[in-house]
Amino acid sequence: MDSMMIDTENYLKLIPQMLSELSKPFVGREEESKVILLALLTKEHAVLIGEPGTAKSALIRRAANLLSMKCFTYLLTKYTEPAELFGPLDINALKEGRYVRITLRKLPEAEIVFLDEIFKANSAILNTLLTIMNERLFYDGYTEIKVMLWSLFGASNEVPQDPELEALYDRFLLRHYVKPLPEDMWRDLLKYSWDIERYGYPQPEITLDRATLENVSRLVHMVNFETIKSKLLKIFSMLESKNLHITDRRKGKALKVIAAHAILNNRLTADEEDLMALKFVVPHDIDDFERVYIILSEELKTSYRYLRELEEIATSIKEVNNYIVSFPNINSRFIEYRLLEIYRDLESTRDRVLSMMRETNDEKIHKKGTEVVENINGVLEKIKRKMEGK
């Protein structure tokens, strides 16, 4: 038990280290580094979409360098042939009537795969790719081979338009739109680019092997997300009502990303803020990235705002309570009037709390709200007794 706790602590500590190693040589690419790490933590695939020269390839290559795992990188074109990715046919075997590929150092043997211009994938390679990504199986003619693929990373300048590519796109649980840096980061960009130009990329200070990555990723399964489940369901239906459809595969896997996001924030309990990770899961079209971000931050802010407001109310109720207790029992018109005023204020505060509770499914808000309502009722009771002269 104790050693497990220590291990958990140690594995948790690796995550911020990886994050900073990954983003270190780049300006303003923390979010992109997070997406890559979320993919690694969940053993899922991620695609970075954005205009040329935004460090998409450089980031993914650096991630591969952080892992001492078998990597395969390739730039796809419309004409890429299966042999280029999956290995050439074994001629000797073919002479004996066997259809076998020599997969040595090719994609089927890789644990980390980076396919640049991923949506250039043609139908000759598409089906094989789909099965490798989803089932982690490689169909080599007649035989089925289990592959060691951990995560496949893709980069592209645009989201795929061809419906034939939908199945491929759907397999990227994590998607991120990489925007060019804003003007206030250009000065840093010059400095960082110059450093890369002169010294190349710094050697990572840590590298993870597969066994360690397995252990780190196991942390995701330890996350408790009961508190955010109903909120997640509510967000799903809200997004659906805004025509942001999430395929069932992605809905089912969203929880994993949310849990990984908690881990990324050094927590073993998912919080509402982890639902923000949905911004990497929900978007489909380019416009969706911004839209989903706005919708989520609005929706999640509400809960935060409510929780803060409830805390403020709780504090002021305590003050009112002390004030009431210290109130003299003298029956004057003034005091009676003052008590009545406070009584009415408290009643309307209670209405406000009850309406907050009606508006959200958030369990934290319900718990806090119930507590506050009980406190208000307590103070109301005291005021009544005061007014009755007791």
Ligand SMILES: Nc1ncnc2c1ncn2[C@@H]1O[C@H](COP(=O)(O)OP(=O)(O)OP(=O)(O)O)[C@@H](O)[C@H]1O
């Ligand atoms: N934010 C950044 N910080 C530091 N260097 C950067 C940044 N953005 C771009 N660069 C520099 O620009 C180079 C180009 O990046 P990279 O080739 O990874 O772009 P890309 O997004 O993959 O482009 P393409 O879509 O054309 O493949 C990087 O190797 C790096 O030197």
Ligand SMILES: [Mg+2]
């Ligand atoms: Mg590139």
